[in-house]
Amino acid sequence: MSKHIGFDNQKYLETQSARIRERIDQFGGKLYLEFGGKLFDDFHASRVLPGFAPDSKIRMLLELKDSAEIVIPINASAIEQNKVRGDLGITYDDDVLRLIDAFRGEGLYVGSVVITQYAGQSAADVFRRRLENLGVKVYTHYPIEGYPHNIARIVSSEGYGRNDFIETTHPLVVVTAPGPGSGKMATCLSQLYHHYERGETAGYAKFETFPIWNLPLKHPVNLAYEAATADLNDVNMIDPFHLAAYGETTVNYNRDVEIFPVLQAIFEKIMGNCPYKSPTDMGVNMVGNCIVDDDVVCEASRQEIVRRYYAALCDQRRGTCSDETVYKLELLMKQAGITDAIRPVVARAAQAEEETGEPAVCIHLPNGELILGGTSDLMGPAAAALLNALKALGRLPRHYHLIARSAIEPIQSLKVDSLGSRNPRLHSDEILIALAISASSDANAALALAQLPRLKDCEVHSTVILSAQDAATYHRLGMRVTCTPKYQSKNLFHR
Numbered sequence: 007m008s009k010h011i012g013f014d015n016q017k018y019l020e021t022q023s024a025r026i027r028e029r030i031d032q033f034g035g036k037l038y039l040e041f042g043g044k045l046f047d048d049f050h051a052s053r054v055l056p057g058f059a060p061d062s063k064i065r066m067l068l069e070l071k072d073s074a075e076i077v078i079p080i081n082a083s084a085i086e087q088n089k090v091r092g093d094l095g096i097t098y099d100d101d102v103l104r105l106i107d108a109f110r111g112e113g114l115y116v117g118s119v120v121i122t123q124y125a126g127q128s129a130a131d132v133f134r135r136r137l138e139n140l141g142v143k144v145y146t147h148y149p150i151e152g153y154p155h156n157i158a159r160i161v162s163s164e165g166y167g168r169n170d171f172i173e174t175t176h177p178l179v180v181v182t183a184p185g186p187g188s189g190k191m192a193t194c195l196s197q198l199y200h201h202y203e204r205g206e207t208a209g210y211a212k213f214e215t216f217p218i219w220n221l222p223l224k225h226p227v228n229l230a231y232e233a234a235t236a237d238l239n240d241v242n243m244i245d246p247f248h249l250a251a252y253g254e255t256t257v258n259y260n261r262d263v264e265i266f267p268v269l270q271a272i273f274e275k276i277m278g279n280c281p282y283k284s285p286t287d288m289g290v291n292m293v294g295n296c297i298v299d300d301d302v303v304c305e306a307s308r309q310e311i312v313r314r315y316y317a318a319l320c321d322q323r324r325g326t327c328s329d330e331t332v333y334k335l336e337l338l339m340k341q342a343g344i345t346d347a348i349r350p351v352v353a354r355a356a357q358a359e360e361e362t363g364e365p366a367v368c369i370h371l372p373n374g375e376l377i378l379g380g381t382s383d384l385m386g387p388a389a390a391a392l393l394n395a396l397k398a399l400g401r402l403p404r405h406y407h408l409i410a411r412s413a414i415e416p417i418q419s420l421k422v423d424s425l426g427s428r429n430p431r432l433h434s435d436e437i438l439i440a441l442a443i444s445a446s447s448d449a450n451a452a453l454a455l456a457q458l459p460r461l462k463d464c465e466v467h468s469t470v471i472l473s474a475q476d477a478a479t480y481h482r483l484g485m486r487v488t489c490t491p492k493y494q495s496k497n498l499f500h501r
Contacts, residue, residue, distance in 0.1 A: 012302030013057035013214060022292045023069035029290055030073070030177050033281075035207025036201070039290070041182040042214040046108055051215055053486070054307045055229045055297065063215075064112055067180065075117040075176040076109050078102055079147075082123050082130040091185055099133050101184035106142065117174055118143035122189030125149055127442070145170035147196060149188065154268050159244040161275040166199035166495035186238075195269075199276050206347035209281065212262075214289045217242045219256045219286050220294040226307035228257055229342050233314040236334045239325065248284035248418040277444045308344045309465070311485075315339060318345070320471050328377075349488065351467035356490070359469040365494050367391035370465040371398060381431070384414050388468060388476035389437040395464070396441075399457035400450070408451045409440045434479035461485055470494040
């Protein structure tokens, strides 16, 4: 497993920021940019486009720092229902605060928060007061009867006209949100309505990393995006409007294609004409122009599809994923022409489990070596594999004890006797703490501990669903884990 680069990140920062500047100029110096996907920590993009830095989008925005401000919409119903971000485990309203802190930490100006679809929700009122007490400007947008098809009402004093006009001061207004359904596009269009009612010009554009419009429909990168959104029923498709207007084949996704005729009508009513002939025209994404090795990104994307498939199987086992999502991922694997055989860790871990009768974990190191970890009375397979991988990376003997049994046993006693755990075996995080303690007096333990950064991006497979502790530790180390969809025990309740 080698870490080849398939994406030119520096070129991306330069060309993407330049493209957005062009679009600002196209609309006379005022652009509302709907920003989709993750602005911070875009690990999906970094996995399928090796070389893409997880913070690339923020770094790109920093190129436009003097011209940009941030507006964050949040749906009032999401506040009322305590909607939670699945990846972070925090509510949408808390995520708004997190985003504001993160943007400010980067030196970007956050202008305001917009509560969308407000219909008197009491939780939204509480959140508004909370924001205002923190010194954040808050605006309100309301439901529009007949949205999105009743154009006459939408583009009127009874539609967008009821919404607060958001006071902005910068040429580029980046509209980003905690998650889907927050009202990013509606916020942008409402602003356009108010600007044109005031005799001012402004424009709208959309930034989405995926699907990549200038790659083939069934390119592995685009298939990997479908795999990432399999539970949302997003489907990549040829943009028929772009094909009709320009005779050029480009890729978009179904929701943007389906809504485009409505957007055309809204633009025409607001601006007098629609500045775009297709959904592709609305976009400013330059990612596809920065791929420098197609073979590398294809292989990385195929790996991502298989990882998504295993994740769905485990979620199905937990009861949080539908059969339809799993079937869709199976179909995507067939379309990509792959099986789990492209992940050597899967077969090697399964072989080890068959030989020992106990769960096993396999880690694929950068030099191609497959490292195993099994179950013992001292630690679980995830912890054992982690220690063995660190020994291999530090070129230490396989059977060298980095942590003395006499150091592990008191921790086990603490877990069971004082903390009430039924499992005395050490998890990955606990074994790393023990290793760090040993490193103070053992040079080899210190050498092993120093190898931790080299585990980033390593592929891993476990023959059982990892515990929450082990999964979190591997995730923090940047390792890419799949699990066979079964539990180690036959208990009905699993933590």
